[in-house]
Amino acid sequence: MDMKANKKKLGLKEKYAHMTRGLDWETTYQPMDKVFPQATFEGIKIHDWEKWEDPFRLTMDAYWKYQAEKERKLYAVLDAFAQNNGHLGITDARYLNAVKLFLTGISPLEYVAHRGFAAAGRNFPGVGPRVACLMQSIDEIRHAQTQIHALSNYNKFYEGFHAGAAHQIERIWYLSVPKSFFDDAFSAGPFEWMIAIGFSFEYVLTNLLFVPFMSGAAYNGDMATVTFGFSAQSDEARHMTLGLECIKFMLEQDPDNLPIVQKWIDKWAWRGIRVLTLVGMMMDYMLPKRVMSWKEAWEIYFEQNGGALFNDLAKYGIKVPDCITQCTVDKEHISHQAWCTFYQYAHASAFHTWLPNAEEMDWLSAKYPNTFDKYYRPRYEQWREMADKGERFYNNTLPMLCQVCQIPMVFTEPDDPTKICYRESDYQGEKYHTCSDGCKHIFDDEPEKYIQAWLPVHQIYMGNCWPEGTDPTAEGFDPMAKVLEWYHIENGKDNLDYEGSGDQANFAAWRGAATQNT
Amino acid sequence: MSTVFIAFQTNEDTRPIVESILADNPHAVLDEQPAMVKINAEGQLVIKRESIEERIGRSFDLQELQINLITLSGNIDEDDDQFTLAWKN
Amino acid sequence: MQIDLRTVAIKPLRHTFDHLVERFGDKSASRYQEGSYNIQQEHIFHYRPTWDADRVLFDKKRTKIQMKDWYALKDPRQYYYGAYTIARARQQEAAESSFEMIEDRGLAELIPAELKQIALDVLVPMRHVEWGGNMGNSYITAYGYGTVITQPCLYHAMDHLGVAQYLTRIGLVLDGPDALDAAKEAWMSGAAWQPMRHHVENLLVLDDWFEIFVAQNLVLEGLLNPMLYDYLDADFSAKGGTAISMMTRFMAEWSAETAKWIDAQIKTAAAESPENKEQLSAWVKHYRSATREALAPIAQRAFGDKADDVLADLVSEFNARCAKLGLAV
Ligand SMILES: [Fe+2]
Ligand SMILES: [Fe+2]
Numbered sequence: 001m002d003m004k005a006n007k008k009k010l011g012l013k014e015k016y017a018h019m020t021r022g023l024d025w026e027t028t029y030q031p032m033d034k035v036f037p038q039a040t041f042e043g044i045k046i047h048d049w050e051k052w053e054d055p056f057r058l059t060m061d062a063y064w065k066y067q068a069e070k071e072r073k074l075y076a077v078l079d080a081f082a083q084n085n086g087h088l089g090i091t092d093a094r095y096l097n098a099v100k101l102f103l104t105g106i107s108p109l110e111y112v113a114h115r116g117f118a119a120a121g122r123n124f125p126g127v128g129p130r131v132a133c134l135m136q137s138i139d140e141i142r143h144a145q146t147q148i149h150a151l152s153n154y155n156k157f158y159e160g161f162h163a164g165a166a167h168q169i170e171r172i173w174y175l176s177v178p179k180s181f182f183d184d185a186f187s188a189g190p191f192e193w194m195i196a197i198g199f200s201f202e203y204v205l206t207n208l209l210f211v212p213f214m215s216g217a218a219y220n221g222d223m224a225t226v227t228f229g230f231s232a233q234s235d236e237a238r239h240m241t242l243g244l245e246c247i248k249f250m251l252e253q254d255p256d257n258l259p260i261v262q263k264w265i266d267k268w269a270w271r272g273i274r275v276l277t278l279v280g281m282m283m284d285y286m287l288p289k290r291v292m293s294w295k296e297a298w299e300i301y302f303e304q305n306g307g308a309l310f311n312d313l314a315k316y317g318i319k320v321p322d323c324i325t326q327c328t329v330d331k332e333h334i335s336h337q338a339w340c341t342f343y344q345y346a347h348a349s350a351f352h353t354w355l356p357n358a359e360e361m362d363w364l365s366a367k368y369p370n371t372f373d374k375y376y377r378p379r380y381e382q383w384r385e386m387a388d389k390g391e392r393f394y395n396n397t398l399p400m401l402c403q404v405c406q407i408p409m410v411f412t413e414p415d416d417p418t419k420i421c422y423r424e425s426d427y428q429g430e431k432y433h434t435c436s437d438g439c440k441h442i443f444d445d446e447p448e449k450y451i452q453a454w455l456p457v458h459q460i461y462m463g464n465c466w467p468e469g470t471d472p473t474a475e476g477f478d479p480m481a482k483v484l485e486w487y488h489i490e491n492g493k494d495n496l497d498y499e500g501s502g503d504q505a506n507f508a509a510w511r512g513a514a515t516q517n518t
Numbered sequence: 519m520s521t522v523f524i525a526f527q528t529n530e531d532t533r534p535i536v537e538s539i540l541a542d543n544p545h546a547v548l549d550e551q552p553a554m555v556k557i558n559a560e561g562q563l564v565i566k567r568e569s570i571e572e573r574i575g576r577s578f579d580l581q582e583l584q585i586n587l588i589t590l591s592g593n594i595d596e597d598d599d600q601f602t603l604a605w606k607n
Numbered sequence: 608m609q610i611d612l613r614t615v616a617i618k619p620l621r622h623t624f625d626h627l628v629e630r631f632g633d634k635s636a637s638r639y640q641e642g643s644y645n646i647q648q649e650h651i652f653h654y655r656p657t658w659d660a661d662r663v664l665f666d667k668k669r670t671k672i673q674m675k676d677w678y679a680l681k682d683p684r685q686y687y688y689g690a691y692t693i694a695r696a697r698q699q700e701a702a703e704s705s706f707e708m709i710e711d712r713g714l715a716e717l718i719p720a721e722l723k724q725i726a727l728d729v730l731v732p733m734r735h736v737e738w739g740g741n742m743g744n745s746y747i748t749a750y751g752y753g754t755v756i757t758q759p760c761l762y763h764a765m766d767h768l769g770v771a772q773y774l775t776r777i778g779l780v781l782d783g784p785d786a787l788d789a790a791k792e793a794w795m796s797g798a799a800w801q802p803m804r805h806h807v808e809n810l811l812v813l814d815d816w817f818e819i820f821v822a823q824n825l826v827l828e829g830l831l832n833p834m835l836y837d838y839l840d841a842d843f844s845a846k847g848g849t850a851i852s853m854m855t856r857f858m859a860e861w862s863a864e865t866a867k868w869i870d871a872q873i874k875t876a877a878a879e880s881p882e883n884k885e886q887l888s889a890w891v892k893h894y895r896s897a898t899r900e901a902l903a904p905i906a907q908r909a910f911g912d913k914a915d916d917v918l919a920d921l922v923s924e925f926n927a928r929c930a931k932l933g934l935a936v
Contacts, residue, residue, distance in 0.1 A: 008778075012598045018784060019772045022791055029808040038658050055594055058581065060769035063700040066585055068696030071689040085615055111646050111754075115665070118761055121744060131768065134745055138761055142688040145642035152641055153934035156619035164624035170651040179788040182654040186664055190551050207589050211525070211554070214588075218553035226553050233588040241594050258922045291552060305591050308520030308605050312593070488625055489623045506620075 013039045016057035021050070024127040037124040042189040045254035048125025052249055055241035056132075063135060070231050074146060077227045082153045086465050088514055090221040091288045093158065093507035094498050097185075097351040098216075098286035098334035099151060099225055100160040104350060105178050105208070105278060107147040107165040110232075114140035116193055123190040129249070132242045139235040143228075145391065150228040157510075158503050160351050165490035168350060171465065172487050173456035174199050174342075175276070176406045179455060187449075188337040191250065198243035200268035202215070204306055206236055210277050212297040216287045218403040220411035244309075251316040258317050267445070269321040273330075274405035280335035282343070284364065285356060293367035302327070307401055323438045329414045333370050337410045342376075345509035348480070350489050352498035355384050375417055392497070396405075398457045404442050408457075411435050427451060519553035520605040522563050522592030525556040532586045554588055562592070562604035627856050630678075634820040639685035643754045644678055647737070667752050670817035671886050671901070674879055675827065677753030683871045684759075684864070691762045695769070697859055705853040709718045722848040723781055729909045730855070731790035732780040732800055736831070737771035738805040740764070743823040756820075759868060763824065770858055777854050799904040806901035806913050818890055824869045826894040832862035832904060839909050840916050844934060870932055877933040888935045894921070895936070 010018070014422045017320045027035050039046075054088040058066075081085070090096070102340075117137035121130050148165050155161035169175045195313050214229035235328035247265075250257045280294035292300075339353075346353040356364065361380065364372045386393050399408035413419045423440035425432045434440040459465050463472060466482040493502055524539075526532040528550070536555055536565050540546055540566040557563065557587045592603035621628070650661040662668055667677070674680065686694070695751055715723070742763035751757040794800050810827070813819050836859040841910040843851040844850040845899035877884040899918060906914040929936045 012596070018779060019775050022787060023734060023771055023793060025791070027737060027811065029805040030812045035808070041658070056584075057596065059772050060765060061772065062581055063765075064692055064695040064699045064769070066581065068692040070585055071692055075689055077521075085617065088615065093811060108646070108648065112648070114761075114909075115647075115749055115757070117713060118745050118764075121764075122745040122749055127738075130745075134741075134761075134764060134768070137745070137748065138688070138765055141758060141761065144646060147687050148641050148646070149638055152623065152636075155616065156621060158620075160626050162621060164626055164645070166646050166648050167626065169883045176653075179648075180653045183664060187652075187654040187656040190617055207591075211589055215552045215554055215789075220668045229590055230553065234527075234584055234586065234750050237584065237587045237590050238591070244593070304521060305523075308522075308591065311520055312605050316671075391667060438701075449654050454651050454653050510615060510617055512618075 004273070012057055016054060016059065019053070019059045020127055020131050022119060022127075022390045024125075024130075025330055028360065032125065036123060036125045038190050039125050041259070044191040044257050046125070046250075046252055047253055047350065049124075051130065051252070053245055054128050054132065055245045056238045058135065058238075058301035058510065066140075070234060071142075071146075074227055074231045075149075076428075078224060080151055080155070081093075081150075081224045081227075084492075084508075085514070086223060087154055088507075088511055089155055089223070092220075093503045094197050094286050094287070094352070094354065095220045095222065096154060096158055096503065097160070097353075097498065098213075098282045099154060099222065100351040101282060101286075102225070103147065103151045103161055103165055104163065104168045104172070105175050107144050107151075108169040109167070109178055109182050110144035110147065112141050112186060113197060114144060115139070116182070116186045116197060120190045120193055120198075129242075129246065132245075136235075136239050136242060139232075142235070143232045144168050146231065150224040152223060157286040157506070159176065159490065159501070160494045160503075162490075162494075166325065167488055171246075171456070172350060173345075173348065173401070173408075173419055176401075176454065176456050177278065178275050180406050181271055183284045184271065184449075188221055191260075194243065194246045195261060196265040196268040196271070197238070197245050199266065200272045202239045203235065203243040203309065204269065204302070205272045205276060206240065207301040207305065210236065211301065212346075213279065214293055215291045216289075218281065219289045220287055220292050247313070247470050248316070251313075251318070261446070262318060263319065266321040266323065268321050268506065270323045270436075271405065273323065273327055273437070274407060274435075276340050277334045277407065281338040284335040284367075285339040291402070293364075295331045296326075298331045326414050326436065326438065331413070332371040333375075333412065333417060336364075336372065337412070338407075340376070340379060341399075341410045343391065345399075346486075347394050347491075348484070348489075350487065350494050352496065352501050352503065354498045355380050355387065371417065390509055398460060400433060401455045401457050403453055403455070404434050404439035405436075406453065406455060407435060409433070409435055519561045521558050521560055522590075522593050522603040524559045524563060524565075524590040524603060525554055525588040526595055528553055529586065529589060533546055534573035535570055535586075536564070537581065537587045538573055539563065539565055542566050542569050556588075562602060565601040567599050608816060609910045610689060619669070638684065639682075639687050639690070642687035643681075643758060645754075647649070647752075647754045665752060669752065672817040672876055672883050674876065674883075675755075678755050679875050679879070680753065680756040680872050682755060682759045682866055682868055683749055686759055686897055695766070698860060699769075701853075701936040702773065702857040706780070708854060709780060709850050717783075717847075718850050719847050722843060722846055722851065725909060726777065726801075726837075726843070726851050726926075727781055727786055727789070728793070729905060730774055730835065730851075731781075732784055732794045733831075733835070734771040734778075734787075734790065735794045736803065736807055736827075737774065740767035740823055740828070741771065743810055743813075743819045747819055752817045756872060760820070763865060766861060770861065773854070773857055777851070780854065798907055802904060803901040806897055809897070814905050820869075820872065821887060821890040824865075824895040824928075826891060826925075827898050828862065828869070828929065829866070830867045830898050830921050831868070832858070832893075833924065834902065834906065834909070834917065834921055836862055838921070842910070864928075870928070873931045873934070884935065885932060887927075891929055891934055891936045895925070 014312040015401055076135055107416050114137050117133045117140060121133035121137055124130050127159060151161060169179045185193050210229055210233050214226055217229060283294045283297060342349055343353045361377055401408055411421050413421045421436055423434045425440060425443050432443060434443050460483055465486050467486050470482050488494055498504055529560055534592060536586060542580055543563050546557050546563060549556040549558060566580055567580050590603055592605050595602045619750050627636045627640055630644060646931055647665055677872045741764045741816060744760045744767060747756045747760040748764060751760060775787060778790060794804060810819060810822050836855055840852050840859060873887060877887050899922060906918050926936060
């Protein structure tokens with residue numbers, strides 16, 4: 001039969017081209033710039049969307065098939081975990097504080113990524129990137145939901161999860177760090193979004209977030225987190241590739257795009273690295289069994305892998321962001337500076353803190369030979385002494401926050417680790433403070449944006465952080481108690497030290513019961 | 519030359535995949551971590567459908583790799599027969 | 608020592624998250640509830656969007672429709688990502704086996720030439736209409752308010768892409784890649800398709816996301832899907848084109864399923880207030896006549912001299928559906 005012989009099977013590339021390319025068209029009844037109103041305002045010039053190279057060629061039927069398989073596996077593990085009291089298999093309930101930070105700080109970002117990629121998937125005039133963005137959008141709601149579902153089981157037995165994945169990120173001081181990062185990206189245009197989230201976050205930083213952290217979860221017996229983490233990562237390979245294709249595409253389309261793209265890379269690398277301070281702290285301080293230090297993860301996933309990436313982009317004229325020099329100094333400090341901050345403000349945090357024990361301090365000394373013993377060990381030893389005397393140190397003055405990254409001013413000068421780094425900018429007769437040259441540079445480039453920042457400490461002082469109907473003139477009014485109430489932090493349950501917490505007592509009792517039963 | 523890598527969840531499905539990658543890429547280096555197996559290689563890494571099929575005794579679609587994939591680094595080129603990761607510099 | 612963790616009976620401290628306790632009481636919540644309710648941020652946003660400086664990132668004011676509680680617009684199918692993909696995976700498996708059987712056994716060659724030509728002329732260019740449906744629904748996902756409605760709109764957007772790809776595949780099965788070129792040509796300049804392309808392009812420039820929901824999901828799909836997957840499909844089956852019916856089975860099932868979800872949204876929004884009801888009804892009336900005009904030449908190609916009757920039937924069934932939803936149309 002002639003006809004059949006003609007119809008040879010189409011290859012993957014050919015088939016995918018038919019399945020997507022050509023679906024779109026140049027509109028004529030309505031002008032293209034009305035159909036795609038966000039395509040040009042950022043100054044990026046695209047001449048031929050057809051030149052887009054599809055990184056992964058998934059048609060919807062294949063997408064449904066493979067993703068459903070992942071979902072079946074994932075939920076089977078979660079069901080078994082819930083049925084078999086899997087939460088008692090973790091190394092120590094102290095570990096869960098890292099997971100609390102994950103649910104309240106990362107899962108909401110997955111959700112915003114979902115909405116932002118839906119916007120990108122509507123706004124690019126080319127069918128190739130649009131389909132890829134929409135697939136990422138639907139993947140991201142998957143991540144938000146699988147995380148909530150996995151951690152829902154912990155919420156039933158432990159404190160600090162009950163506020164869920166959206167309430168606290170709008171309110172709590174340290175969560176405004178990741179929140180403002182994503183708000184910043186989503187309030188920009190679609191191309192900047194792709195550099196911010198698609199490239200910087202997904203390609204350059206996501207490995208640092210997920211891979212060491214999930215290995216840590218596995219190491220600490222948290223199979224629920226490992227499962228959603230690695231399952232989410234399987235989509236991440238697609239997302240990373242989208243980010244990389246996108247940047248190459250912009251650079252190949254027009255030489256005028258280079259300075260814009262470079263500016264965004266510089267900005268978003270620094271923004272992202274600041275957010276990752278929280279991850280560094282989780283890795284170095286919050287895992288009872290540690291896989292690698294933050295510094296080691298930084299060296300593998302940023303310095304080596306990021307180095308390879310920037311080598312590859314050099315042919316387009318892209319330079320390694322300037323902030324990397326400072327990062328090389330910072331990698332030995334930031335996790336310690338962050339943990340010291342949380343220790344002092346444990347009363348205003350939705351998870352527990354503790355002082356590293358002797359064995360943990362030795363590990364930190366070994367991993368950070370240049371800095372830990374010199375700058376941080378003495379501080380912990382002093383706090384230990386105070387705690388032993390019943391004078392556990394809490395800092396009751398609210399810290400000043402960086403106008404850009406919104407982290408308290410705790411980072412030190414690149415050339416002097418004993419001196420807090422402050423930078424200042426003037427804008428329209430007001431002074432604005434930033435934590436570093438990187439953040440100052442970002443502020444100075446778009447002051448009209450960053451003056452809008454909703455700085456949690458500032459907002460507390462302005463009386464905006466109490467439950468509706470609070471009367472601050474009432475007798476015995478305790479402003480911090482009201483702030484905690486508004487945060488959904490249950491004072492004495494969710495916050496303060498792990499030592500002596502309900503989580504610690506319950507875990508010991510439940511594990512004890514399990515041990516006696518065999 | 520820069521290093522490319524690919525990492526999979528450690529499980530029964532990925533064992534033959536990892537085996538065939540190591541066989542097809544003699545310069546590749548295996549790095550086993552908790553729940554994860556990572557393969558690093560200078561320059562490039564090629565995953566061949568046929569090699570995986572030989573080991574699992576059924577037909578294999580390279581898109582199935584995505585089910586257990588954790589992360590990768592390098593530029594991707596994928597067709598029906600092979601999946602390549604490379605830094606071309 | 609191996610610990611048998613299963614044997615411990617532990618009383619949970621709570622059953623679910625605060626916002627669900629507030630909404631439904633302290634009891635175990637479903638995965639749909641946990642994954643959908645209040646996971647969109649609501650009050651505090653740092654920066655005004657550069658692309659919409661008068662509003663915040665997630666803003667209730669991007670539509671004329673107003674709801675006291677946007678989470679009233681729940682999805683009766685209770686689709687969260689896992690439930691959705693697993694449902695579609697099952698349907699695609701059935702579709703795949705139909706396509707494979709048709710391709711392997713050359714069943715397309717047994718389709719009477721006249722029917723085949725109708726399928727090529729009517730079904731294949733619809734891939735572009737589906738792409739428009741994808742764009743409208745991704746817009747709603749981006750700019751709508753409240754996850755219970757923005758979430759299923761993304762699933763719907765992806766479904767539209769899937770349907771566009773099944774229609775593409777029908778073209779490839781019937782006439783190879785040339786079928787796609789011919790369909791694109793018809794879409795861009797064929798006289799029968801210009802009213803439809805004009806209509807679809809009009810929907811691409813709407814700002815109000817709920818208006819898009821009405822124009823696209825309720826009205827356009829409400830008239831188009833039954834025309835293709837009900838009336839035309841009956842013709843195909845009756846005249847020896849079962850192979851075509853096999854290839855559109857996914858769409859037939861999908862349009863019946865999604866219509867129930869769309870109905871639930873309209874019904875709830877209309878019942879919320881007289882203002883909503885009036886606005887929704889006005890939109891329906893406007894888009895019903897626009898859609899009917901756009902469909903007329905295509906119905907002509909599909910049904911010949913029965914076209915007017917078919918359209919009249921479709922409109923009256925559609926009107927009955929709207930009346931049940933509480934609209935005055
Ligand atoms: Fe994600
Ligand atoms: Fe900063």
